[in-house]
Amino acid sequence: MYNASDLRKNLKIQIDGEPYNITEFQFVKPGKGQSLYRCKLKNMITGSQFERTFRSVDTFEPADLQEKKMQYLYPEGNKYCFMDLETYEQVYLSDDQVGDTTNYLIDNLEVEILFFGEKPLGITLPNFIELTVTQAEPWAKGDSATTDNKPVTVETGYRVLVPPFITEGEKIRIDTRTGAYVTRVK
Amino acid sequence: MDDDRSPARHRENLRIRAGVIQALRQFFIDRHYLEVETPLRIPAPAPEIHIDAVPTGEWFLHTSPELCMKRLLAQGYERIFQISKCFRNGERGDNHLSEFTLLEWYRAGIDYRDLMRECEDLFTAVGRFLGHEKALSYRGTRIDLTPPWRRITVREAFDLYSPVSLEEALATDCFDEMLAFHIEPRFNDGTPVILYDYPISLGALARRKPDNPTVAERFELYLGGLELANAFSELTNVGEQRARFEEERRDRIRLGKVNYPMPEKFLHELESMPEAAGIALGVDRLVMLFADSARIDDVVTFTPEEL
Numbered sequence: 001m002y003n004a005s006d007l008r009k010n011l012k013i014q015i016d017g018e019p020y021n022i023t024e025f026q027f028v029k030p031g032k033g034q035s036l037y038r039c040k041l042k043n044m045i046t047g048s049q050f051e052r053t054f055r056s057v058d059t060f061e062p063a064d065l066q067e068k069k070m071q072y073l074y075p076e077g078n079k080y081c082f083m084d085l086e087t088y089e090q091v092y093l094s095d096d097q098v099g100d101t102t103n104y105l106i107d108n109l110e111v112e113i114l115f116f117g118e119k120p121l122g123i124t125l126p127n128f129i130e131l132t133v134t135q136a137e138p139w140a141k142g143d144s145a146t147t148d149n150k151p152v153t154v155e156t157g158y159r160v161l162v163p164p165f166i167t168e169g170e171k172i173r174i175d176t177r178t179g180a181y182v183t184r185v186k
Numbered sequence: 187m188d189d190d191r192s193p194a195r196h197r198e199n200l201r202i203r204a205g206v207i208q209a210l211r212q213f214f215i216d217r218h219y220l221e222v223e224t225p226l227r228i229p230a231p232a233p234e235i236h237i238d239a240v241p242t243g244e245w246f247l248h249t250s251p252e253l254c255m256k257r258l259l260a261q262g263y264e265r266i267f268q269i270s271k272c273f274r275n276g277e278r279g280d281n282h283l284s285e286f287t288l289l290e291w292y293r294a295g296i297d298y299r300d301l302m303r304e305c306e307d308l309f310t311a312v313g314r315f316l317g318h319e320k321a322l323s324y325r326g327t328r329i330d331l332t333p334p335w336r337r338i339t340v341r342e343a344f345d346l347y348s349p350v351s352l353e354e355a356l357a358t359d360c361f362d363e364m365l366a367f368h369i370e371p372r373f374n375d376g377t378p379v380i381l382y383d384y385p386i387s388l389g390a391l392a393r394r395k396p397d398n399p400t401v402a403e404r405f406e407l408y409l410g411g412l413e414l415a416n417a418f419s420e421l422t423n424v425g426e427q428r429a430r431f432e433e434e435r436r437d438r439i440r441l442g443k444v445n446y447p448m449p450e451k452f453l454h455e456l457e458s459m460p461e462a463a464g465i466a467l468g469v470d471r472l473v474m475l476f477a478d479s480a481r482i483d484d485v486v487t488f489t490p491e492e493l
Contacts, residue, residue, distance in 0.1 A: 005276050026279065026280070027277075027278060027279025027280070027282060028279065028366045028367075029236075029277060029279070029282060029366075030362050030365045030366045030370065030413065031406050031413050031416045032234065032236060032237070032388065032389075032390075032416065033236055033361070033362035033365065033366070033388075034235075034236045034362050035236070035276060035277065036362060036363060036366055038367075053363060053367075056276070056441075057441065
Protein backbone atom coordinates (compact mmCIF):
# COMPACT_ATOMS: atom_id res chain seq x y z
CA MET A 1 0.00 0.00 0.00
CA TYR A 2 1.30 3.43 -0.90
CA ASN A 3 0.61 6.66 0.99
CA ALA A 4 0.19 10.00 -0.75
CA SER A 5 3.74 10.91 0.31
CA ASP A 6 5.03 7.99 -1.80
CA LEU A 7 3.57 9.49 -4.97
CA ARG A 8 6.15 10.53 -7.55
CA LYS A 9 6.67 10.60 -11.28
CA ASN A 10 6.58 7.15 -12.92
CA LEU A 11 5.07 5.39 -9.91
CA LYS A 12 2.50 2.80 -11.03
CA ILE A 13 -0.69 2.63 -9.00
CA GLN A 14 -4.05 0.93 -9.28
CA ILE A 15 -7.30 2.89 -9.42
CA ASP A 16 -10.70 1.21 -9.85
CA GLY A 17 -8.96 -2.01 -10.81
CA GLU A 18 -6.84 -0.52 -13.57
CA PRO A 19 -3.13 0.27 -13.71
CA TYR A 20 -2.01 3.89 -14.02
CA ASN A 21 1.38 5.48 -14.50
CA ILE A 22 1.99 8.90 -12.91
CA THR A 23 3.31 10.92 -15.84
CA GLU A 24 3.49 14.27 -14.06
CA PHE A 25 3.68 15.06 -10.36
CA GLN A 26 3.54 18.24 -8.31
CA PHE A 27 3.59 18.69 -4.53
CA VAL A 28 1.72 21.81 -3.41
CA LYS A 29 1.03 23.09 0.10
CA PRO A 30 -0.46 26.53 0.50
CA GLY A 31 0.60 28.28 3.73
CA LYS A 32 -0.68 26.43 6.81
CA GLY A 33 -2.89 24.41 4.45
CA GLN A 34 -2.87 20.75 3.66
CA SER A 35 -0.48 18.90 1.40
CA LEU A 36 -1.86 18.45 -2.10
CA TYR A 37 -0.43 15.89 -4.50
CA ARG A 38 -1.34 16.81 -8.04
CA CYS A 39 -0.89 13.96 -10.50
CA LYS A 40 -1.34 13.41 -14.19
CA LEU A 41 -2.26 9.77 -14.63
CA LYS A 42 -2.09 7.60 -17.71
CA ASN A 43 -4.14 4.43 -17.94
CA MET A 44 -1.66 1.71 -18.91
CA ILE A 45 -4.31 -0.32 -20.75
CA THR A 46 -6.28 2.31 -22.65
CA GLY A 47 -3.70 5.12 -22.73
CA SER A 48 -6.32 7.64 -21.61
CA GLN A 49 -5.05 10.43 -19.33
CA PHE A 50 -6.53 12.52 -16.56
CA GLU A 51 -5.48 14.84 -13.76
CA ARG A 52 -6.31 14.32 -10.12
CA THR A 53 -5.26 15.92 -6.84
CA PHE A 54 -4.76 13.63 -3.87
CA ARG A 55 -4.42 14.42 -0.16
CA SER A 56 -2.32 13.05 2.69
CA VAL A 57 -5.09 10.70 3.81
CA ASP A 58 -5.34 8.96 0.42
CA THR A 59 -3.79 5.53 0.01
CA PHE A 60 -3.10 3.53 -3.13
CA GLU A 61 -2.71 -0.06 -4.23
CA PRO A 62 0.47 -0.66 -6.18
CA ALA A 63 -0.37 -1.81 -9.71
CA ASP A 64 0.09 -5.59 -9.90
CA LEU A 65 2.71 -5.45 -12.67
CA GLN A 66 5.17 -8.13 -13.60
CA GLU A 67 7.70 -8.47 -16.41
CA LYS A 68 8.12 -11.93 -17.89
CA LYS A 69 10.78 -13.23 -20.25
CA MET A 70 9.02 -14.56 -23.33
CA GLN A 71 9.90 -15.80 -26.78
CA TYR A 72 8.25 -14.57 -29.95
CA LEU A 73 6.79 -17.50 -31.92
CA TYR A 74 4.67 -16.39 -34.90
CA PRO A 75 2.02 -13.96 -36.14
CA GLU A 76 -1.57 -15.17 -36.34
CA GLY A 77 -3.95 -12.87 -38.17
CA ASN A 78 -3.49 -9.48 -36.51
CA LYS A 79 -2.17 -11.09 -33.35
CA TYR A 80 1.29 -12.10 -32.24
CA CYS A 81 2.01 -15.25 -30.27
CA PHE A 82 4.58 -15.34 -27.47
CA MET A 83 5.64 -18.17 -25.16
CA ASP A 84 6.66 -17.99 -21.51
CA LEU A 85 10.15 -19.49 -21.34
CA GLU A 86 9.53 -20.97 -17.87
CA THR A 87 5.98 -22.31 -18.08
CA TYR A 88 5.71 -22.69 -21.90
CA GLU A 89 2.37 -20.92 -21.62
CA GLN A 90 1.40 -18.95 -24.71
CA VAL A 91 -0.15 -15.48 -24.90
CA TYR A 92 -1.36 -13.35 -27.79
CA LEU A 93 -0.73 -9.63 -28.13
CA SER A 94 -2.68 -7.34 -30.45
CA ASP A 95 -1.35 -5.02 -33.14
CA ASP A 96 -1.79 -2.09 -30.77
CA GLN A 97 0.08 -3.79 -27.97
CA VAL A 98 3.10 -4.71 -30.06
CA GLY A 99 3.09 -1.37 -31.91
CA ASP A 100 6.16 -0.78 -34.03
CA THR A 101 8.16 -3.49 -32.27
CA THR A 102 7.10 -5.62 -35.28
CA ASN A 103 9.99 -3.90 -37.07
CA TYR A 104 12.32 -6.09 -35.04
CA LEU A 105 10.28 -9.21 -34.25
CA ILE A 106 12.05 -12.25 -35.63
CA ASP A 107 11.25 -15.85 -34.78
CA ASN A 108 12.49 -16.99 -31.37
CA LEU A 109 13.44 -13.45 -30.26
CA GLU A 110 13.48 -13.14 -26.48
CA VAL A 111 11.58 -10.11 -25.17
CA GLU A 112 10.19 -8.84 -21.86
CA ILE A 113 6.41 -8.63 -21.68
CA LEU A 114 4.75 -6.47 -19.05
CA PHE A 115 1.68 -8.05 -17.43
CA PHE A 116 -1.03 -6.46 -15.33
CA GLY A 117 -2.31 -9.51 -13.49
CA GLU A 118 -2.92 -11.95 -16.34
CA LYS A 119 -3.23 -9.24 -18.94
CA PRO A 120 -0.28 -8.47 -21.21
CA LEU A 121 0.24 -4.70 -21.65
CA GLY A 122 3.26 -4.36 -23.89
CA ILE A 123 6.70 -5.44 -25.00
CA THR A 124 10.17 -4.32 -24.10
CA LEU A 125 12.72 -5.32 -26.73
CA PRO A 126 16.43 -5.84 -26.16
CA ASN A 127 18.15 -2.48 -26.76
CA PHE A 128 20.12 -3.88 -29.68
CA ILE A 129 19.09 -6.47 -32.18
CA GLU A 130 20.87 -8.03 -35.17
CA LEU A 131 18.97 -8.42 -38.43
CA THR A 132 19.93 -9.63 -41.91
CA VAL A 133 19.75 -7.24 -44.85
CA THR A 134 17.46 -8.79 -47.44
CA GLN A 135 17.54 -6.07 -50.07
CA ALA A 136 20.10 -3.36 -50.78
CA GLU A 137 21.24 -1.35 -53.77
CA PRO A 138 24.84 -2.28 -54.65
CA TRP A 139 27.50 0.25 -53.71
CA ALA A 140 28.88 1.94 -56.81
CA LYS A 141 32.57 1.83 -55.93
CA GLY A 142 34.48 4.90 -56.86
CA ASP A 143 31.33 6.96 -56.90
CA SER A 144 32.75 9.52 -54.53
CA ALA A 145 30.01 11.98 -55.37
CA THR A 146 27.83 10.48 -52.68
CA THR A 147 28.73 9.22 -49.24
CA ASP A 148 25.13 9.58 -48.12
CA ASN A 149 23.44 6.76 -46.27
CA LYS A 150 21.12 4.56 -48.29
CA PRO A 151 17.92 2.75 -47.36
CA VAL A 152 17.97 -1.05 -47.11
CA THR A 153 15.34 -3.60 -46.16
CA VAL A 154 15.94 -6.13 -43.37
CA GLU A 155 14.35 -9.56 -42.84
CA THR A 156 11.36 -8.18 -40.93
CA GLY A 157 10.53 -5.81 -43.81
CA TYR A 158 11.79 -2.79 -41.84
CA ARG A 159 13.62 -0.18 -43.89
CA VAL A 160 16.57 1.58 -42.33
CA LEU A 161 19.28 4.01 -43.43
CA VAL A 162 22.77 2.46 -43.50
CA PRO A 163 26.22 3.48 -44.78
CA PRO A 164 26.73 2.83 -48.53
CA PHE A 165 29.08 -0.16 -48.04
CA ILE A 166 26.39 -2.44 -46.53
CA THR A 167 25.41 -5.22 -48.94
CA GLU A 168 22.61 -7.77 -49.21
CA GLY A 169 23.00 -10.77 -46.92
CA GLU A 170 25.00 -8.92 -44.28
CA LYS A 171 23.91 -8.65 -40.65
CA ILE A 172 23.54 -5.22 -39.08
CA ARG A 173 22.92 -4.11 -35.48
CA ILE A 174 20.00 -1.77 -34.87
CA ASP A 175 19.16 0.26 -31.74
CA THR A 176 15.52 -0.63 -31.05
CA ARG A 177 15.01 2.53 -28.94
CA THR A 178 15.77 4.86 -31.83
CA GLY A 179 15.32 2.55 -34.80
CA ALA A 180 18.75 3.58 -36.10
CA TYR A 181 21.58 1.54 -37.63
CA VAL A 182 24.50 1.05 -35.23
CA THR A 183 27.13 -1.13 -36.91
CA ARG A 184 27.86 -3.93 -39.32
CA VAL A 185 28.12 -7.36 -37.66
CA LYS A 186 30.89 -9.57 -38.99
CA MET B 187 22.10 31.35 -20.40
CA ASP B 188 23.45 28.94 -17.80
CA ASP B 189 21.62 25.72 -17.19
CA ASP B 190 19.73 25.97 -13.88
CA ARG B 191 21.69 23.06 -12.47
CA SER B 192 25.12 24.07 -13.72
CA PRO B 193 27.88 24.43 -11.09
CA ALA B 194 28.41 28.06 -12.17
CA ARG B 195 24.75 28.87 -11.66
CA HIS B 196 24.68 27.07 -8.33
CA ARG B 197 27.74 28.98 -7.15
CA GLU B 198 26.04 32.24 -8.13
CA ASN B 199 22.85 31.21 -6.29
CA LEU B 200 24.78 30.44 -3.10
CA ARG B 201 26.47 33.84 -3.40
CA ILE B 202 23.04 35.48 -3.68
CA ARG B 203 21.88 33.42 -0.71
CA ALA B 204 24.71 34.74 1.45
CA GLY B 205 23.86 38.27 0.29
CA VAL B 206 20.18 37.87 1.13
CA ILE B 207 20.97 36.68 4.65
CA GLN B 208 23.46 39.50 5.18
CA ALA B 209 20.89 42.05 3.93
CA LEU B 210 18.17 40.63 6.20
CA ARG B 211 20.41 40.87 9.27
CA GLN B 212 21.44 44.42 8.41
CA PHE B 213 17.81 45.47 7.96
CA PHE B 214 16.81 44.27 11.43
CA ILE B 215 19.96 45.52 13.13
CA ASP B 216 19.32 48.97 11.62
CA ARG B 217 15.80 48.86 13.06
CA HIS B 218 17.03 47.90 16.52
CA TYR B 219 15.71 44.36 16.50
CA LEU B 220 17.59 41.90 18.71
CA GLU B 221 18.75 38.74 16.98
CA VAL B 222 17.87 35.68 19.07
CA GLU B 223 18.39 31.94 18.84
CA THR B 224 15.75 29.68 20.37
CA PRO B 225 16.16 25.89 20.80
CA LEU B 226 15.58 23.69 17.75
CA ARG B 227 14.56 20.73 19.94
CA ILE B 228 11.32 21.37 21.80
CA PRO B 229 8.90 19.20 23.79
CA ALA B 230 5.62 20.63 22.47
CA PRO B 231 5.19 22.11 18.98
CA ALA B 232 2.16 24.32 18.35
CA PRO B 233 -0.70 21.94 17.49
CA GLU B 234 -1.59 22.83 13.91
CA ILE B 235 -3.58 20.40 11.86
CA HIS B 236 -1.45 20.42 8.69
CA ILE B 237 2.03 20.96 10.10
CA ASP B 238 3.87 17.83 11.17
CA ALA B 239 6.97 17.90 13.34
CA VAL B 240 9.94 15.56 13.00
CA PRO B 241 10.37 13.59 16.23
CA THR B 242 13.77 13.49 17.91
CA GLY B 243 13.83 11.20 20.93
CA GLU B 244 10.87 12.11 23.13
CA TRP B 245 10.87 15.67 21.76
CA PHE B 246 10.49 17.28 18.34
CA LEU B 247 12.47 19.50 15.99
CA HIS B 248 10.66 22.82 15.88
CA THR B 249 8.44 23.53 12.85
CA SER B 250 8.95 27.24 13.51
CA PRO B 251 10.36 29.22 16.44
CA GLU B 252 6.97 30.87 17.01
CA LEU B 253 6.16 29.76 20.55
CA CYS B 254 9.62 30.50 21.95
CA MET B 255 9.70 33.88 20.20
CA LYS B 256 6.37 34.79 21.77
CA ARG B 257 7.62 33.75 25.20
CA LEU B 258 10.46 36.23 24.68
CA LEU B 259 7.89 38.92 23.83
CA ALA B 260 6.12 38.04 27.07
CA GLN B 261 9.42 38.41 28.90
CA GLY B 262 9.76 41.97 27.68
CA TYR B 263 11.79 41.66 24.47
CA GLU B 264 9.92 44.08 22.23
CA ARG B 265 11.70 43.66 18.89
CA ILE B 266 13.25 40.30 18.06
CA PHE B 267 14.22 38.38 14.95
CA GLN B 268 15.63 34.95 14.23
CA ILE B 269 16.96 33.15 11.17
CA SER B 270 16.77 29.44 11.88
CA LYS B 271 16.44 26.03 10.35
CA CYS B 272 12.96 24.54 10.70
CA PHE B 273 11.75 21.03 10.02
CA ARG B 274 8.40 19.82 8.70
CA ASN B 275 7.72 16.20 8.02
CA GLY B 276 6.58 15.13 4.56
CA GLU B 277 7.06 18.44 2.78
CA ARG B 278 9.02 18.03 -0.44
CA GLY B 279 8.36 19.68 -3.78
CA ASP B 280 9.63 22.39 -6.10
CA ASN B 281 9.01 24.98 -3.36
CA HIS B 282 9.38 22.72 -0.30
CA LEU B 283 12.17 21.10 1.65
CA SER B 284 11.56 19.21 4.87
CA GLU B 285 14.50 21.15 6.36
CA PHE B 286 14.36 24.81 5.40
CA THR B 287 15.39 28.24 6.62
CA LEU B 288 12.85 30.55 8.17
CA LEU B 289 13.14 34.19 9.18
CA GLU B 290 10.74 35.21 11.94
CA TRP B 291 10.37 38.61 13.46
CA TYR B 292 8.07 39.93 16.18
CA ARG B 293 7.38 43.37 17.45
CA ALA B 294 5.31 44.56 20.39
CA GLY B 295 2.73 47.30 19.98
CA ILE B 296 2.01 46.87 16.26
CA ASP B 297 -0.53 44.93 14.22
CA TYR B 298 -0.52 43.07 10.90
CA ARG B 299 -1.01 46.29 8.91
CA ASP B 300 2.25 47.66 10.25
CA LEU B 301 3.91 44.39 9.27
CA MET B 302 2.62 44.73 5.70
CA ARG B 303 4.47 48.04 5.49
CA GLU B 304 7.56 46.57 7.11
CA CYS B 305 7.56 43.81 4.45
CA GLU B 306 7.56 46.48 1.76
CA ASP B 307 10.53 48.16 3.44
CA LEU B 308 12.34 44.85 3.89
CA PHE B 309 12.09 43.86 0.22
CA THR B 310 13.19 47.29 -0.86
CA ALA B 311 16.24 47.05 1.42
CA VAL B 312 17.20 43.51 0.37
CA GLY B 313 16.65 44.36 -3.29
CA ARG B 314 18.86 47.43 -3.02
CA PHE B 315 21.56 45.45 -1.21
CA LEU B 316 21.58 42.94 -4.10
CA GLY B 317 21.64 45.66 -6.74
CA HIS B 318 17.98 45.60 -7.81
CA GLU B 319 16.83 49.18 -7.62
CA LYS B 320 13.05 49.00 -7.72
CA ALA B 321 12.24 45.78 -9.51
CA LEU B 322 13.36 42.23 -10.03
CA SER B 323 12.74 39.67 -12.71
CA TYR B 324 11.36 36.27 -11.75
CA ARG B 325 10.69 33.53 -14.30
CA GLY B 326 10.11 35.97 -17.11
CA THR B 327 7.97 38.45 -15.17
CA ARG B 328 9.21 41.82 -13.99
CA ILE B 329 8.08 42.44 -10.42
CA ASP B 330 7.89 46.08 -9.38
CA LEU B 331 8.78 46.38 -5.69
CA THR B 332 7.59 49.97 -5.30
CA PRO B 333 5.17 50.30 -2.37
CA PRO B 334 2.33 50.24 -1.67
CA TRP B 335 1.79 46.67 -2.83
CA ARG B 336 -1.53 45.24 -3.89
CA ARG B 337 -3.67 44.23 -0.92
CA ILE B 338 -6.58 41.87 -1.42
CA THR B 339 -8.73 40.07 1.14
CA VAL B 340 -9.29 36.32 0.97
CA ARG B 341 -12.95 37.00 0.29
CA GLU B 342 -12.17 39.35 -2.61
CA ALA B 343 -9.74 36.80 -4.05
CA PHE B 344 -12.40 34.07 -3.97
CA ASP B 345 -14.96 36.41 -5.55
CA LEU B 346 -12.53 37.28 -8.33
CA TYR B 347 -10.75 34.04 -9.11
CA SER B 348 -12.33 30.98 -7.52
CA PRO B 349 -14.94 28.88 -9.31
CA VAL B 350 -16.70 28.32 -5.96
CA SER B 351 -17.54 30.84 -3.25
CA LEU B 352 -15.51 31.14 -0.06
CA GLU B 353 -18.40 29.69 1.97
CA GLU B 354 -18.77 26.73 -0.35
CA ALA B 355 -15.01 26.11 -0.36
CA LEU B 356 -14.95 26.04 3.44
CA ALA B 357 -18.09 23.88 3.69
CA THR B 358 -16.80 21.32 1.20
CA ASP B 359 -13.23 21.39 2.53
CA CYS B 360 -11.64 22.53 -0.73
CA PHE B 361 -10.26 25.91 0.41
CA ASP B 362 -6.66 24.78 -0.16
CA GLU B 363 -7.34 23.46 -3.68
CA MET B 364 -9.04 26.72 -4.70
CA LEU B 365 -6.19 28.74 -3.23
CA ALA B 366 -3.42 26.61 -4.75
CA PHE B 367 -4.87 26.00 -8.21
CA HIS B 368 -7.13 28.98 -8.91
CA ILE B 369 -6.04 31.93 -6.80
CA GLU B 370 -2.27 31.71 -6.25
CA PRO B 371 -1.51 31.33 -9.99
CA ARG B 372 -3.19 34.74 -10.50
CA PHE B 373 -0.67 36.38 -8.17
CA ASN B 374 2.00 36.33 -10.83
CA ASP B 375 1.30 39.54 -12.66
CA GLY B 376 4.24 41.78 -11.88
CA THR B 377 3.29 43.11 -8.48
CA PRO B 378 3.70 41.71 -4.96
CA VAL B 379 0.37 40.69 -3.43
CA ILE B 380 -0.72 40.73 0.19
CA LEU B 381 -3.61 38.31 0.74
CA TYR B 382 -5.24 39.12 4.08
CA ASP B 383 -8.12 38.49 6.47
CA TYR B 384 -8.41 34.71 6.57
CA PRO B 385 -11.45 32.83 7.86
CA ILE B 386 -11.06 32.50 11.62
CA SER B 387 -10.71 28.70 11.35
CA LEU B 388 -7.52 29.20 9.34
CA GLY B 389 -5.51 31.26 11.79
CA ALA B 390 -4.92 29.22 14.92
CA LEU B 391 -2.53 31.74 16.44
CA ALA B 392 -3.97 34.94 14.98
CA ARG B 393 -6.13 37.59 16.60
CA ARG B 394 -9.76 38.04 15.62
CA LYS B 395 -10.43 41.20 13.66
CA PRO B 396 -12.16 43.53 16.15
CA ASP B 397 -14.84 44.74 13.68
CA ASN B 398 -15.33 41.35 11.98
CA PRO B 399 -14.98 38.36 14.33
CA THR B 400 -15.38 35.84 11.47
CA VAL B 401 -11.90 36.63 10.18
CA ALA B 402 -8.40 36.39 11.64
CA GLU B 403 -5.87 39.19 11.25
CA ARG B 404 -3.56 37.09 9.14
CA PHE B 405 -1.84 37.78 5.83
CA GLU B 406 0.26 35.92 3.32
CA LEU B 407 2.72 37.58 0.99
CA TYR B 408 3.16 36.51 -2.65
CA LEU B 409 5.76 37.56 -5.20
CA GLY B 410 5.83 36.02 -8.66
CA GLY B 411 3.16 33.53 -7.58
CA LEU B 412 5.50 32.28 -4.86
CA GLU B 413 4.23 32.31 -1.28
CA LEU B 414 6.89 34.07 0.75
CA ALA B 415 5.55 34.88 4.20
CA ASN B 416 2.75 34.37 6.71
CA ALA B 417 1.91 36.97 9.34
CA PHE B 418 -0.50 37.57 12.22
CA SER B 419 -1.65 40.15 14.64
CA GLU B 420 -0.88 37.78 17.47
CA LEU B 421 -3.59 36.21 19.54
CA THR B 422 -2.95 37.14 23.17
CA ASN B 423 -6.15 35.87 24.76
CA VAL B 424 -5.09 32.76 26.69
CA GLY B 425 -8.55 31.22 26.92
CA GLU B 426 -9.14 31.59 23.20
CA GLN B 427 -5.66 30.33 22.35
CA ARG B 428 -6.20 27.21 24.46
CA ALA B 429 -9.56 26.58 22.81
CA ARG B 430 -8.06 26.96 19.33
CA PHE B 431 -5.22 24.58 20.20
CA GLU B 432 -7.77 22.07 21.55
CA GLU B 433 -9.61 22.27 18.26
CA GLU B 434 -6.44 21.73 16.23
CA ARG B 435 -5.53 18.79 18.46
CA ARG B 436 -8.95 17.21 17.93
CA ASP B 437 -8.50 17.60 14.18
CA ARG B 438 -5.06 16.00 14.38
CA ILE B 439 -6.43 13.04 16.33
CA ARG B 440 -9.31 12.70 13.84
CA LEU B 441 -6.75 12.42 11.03
CA GLY B 442 -4.73 9.87 12.98
CA LYS B 443 -1.80 12.24 13.42
CA VAL B 444 0.65 12.50 16.34
CA ASN B 445 -0.96 14.33 19.25
CA TYR B 446 1.54 16.83 20.66
CA PRO B 447 1.52 17.73 24.34
CA MET B 448 -0.24 21.03 25.05
CA PRO B 449 2.42 23.79 25.14
CA GLU B 450 1.54 24.74 28.72
CA LYS B 451 4.55 26.96 29.43
CA PHE B 452 3.77 29.00 26.35
CA LEU B 453 0.10 29.33 27.35
CA HIS B 454 1.12 30.35 30.84
CA GLU B 455 3.45 33.11 29.62
CA LEU B 456 0.96 34.27 26.97
CA GLU B 457 -0.84 35.96 29.90
CA SER B 458 1.86 38.59 30.01
CA MET B 459 2.48 38.92 26.28
CA PRO B 460 1.83 42.44 24.94
CA GLU B 461 -0.20 43.11 21.82
CA ALA B 462 2.18 42.30 18.99
CA ALA B 463 2.50 41.17 15.41
CA GLY B 464 4.79 38.50 14.03
CA ILE B 465 5.73 37.04 10.70
CA ALA B 466 7.55 34.04 9.23
CA LEU B 467 9.31 34.43 5.89
CA GLY B 468 10.81 31.56 3.89
CA VAL B 469 14.42 32.48 3.31
CA ASP B 470 15.03 29.77 0.68
CA ARG B 471 12.12 31.11 -1.36
CA LEU B 472 13.36 34.67 -0.94
CA VAL B 473 16.65 33.48 -2.44
CA MET B 474 14.76 31.69 -5.26
CA LEU B 475 13.14 34.99 -6.07
CA PHE B 476 16.35 37.02 -6.18
CA ALA B 477 18.26 34.20 -7.94
CA ASP B 478 15.39 33.71 -10.44
CA SER B 479 15.28 29.97 -9.64
CA ALA B 480 12.26 27.78 -10.28
CA ARG B 481 13.22 25.15 -7.73
CA ILE B 482 14.21 25.36 -4.08
CA ASP B 483 16.85 22.70 -4.84
CA ASP B 484 18.82 25.30 -6.79
CA VAL B 485 19.36 27.62 -3.81
CA VAL B 486 20.57 25.21 -1.10
CA THR B 487 23.97 23.55 -0.78
CA PHE B 488 22.55 20.03 -0.71
CA THR B 489 19.07 18.55 -1.01
CA PRO B 490 18.19 15.51 1.16
CA GLU B 491 18.38 13.36 -1.99
CA GLU B 492 22.00 14.43 -2.48
CA LEU B 493 23.06 13.35 1.02
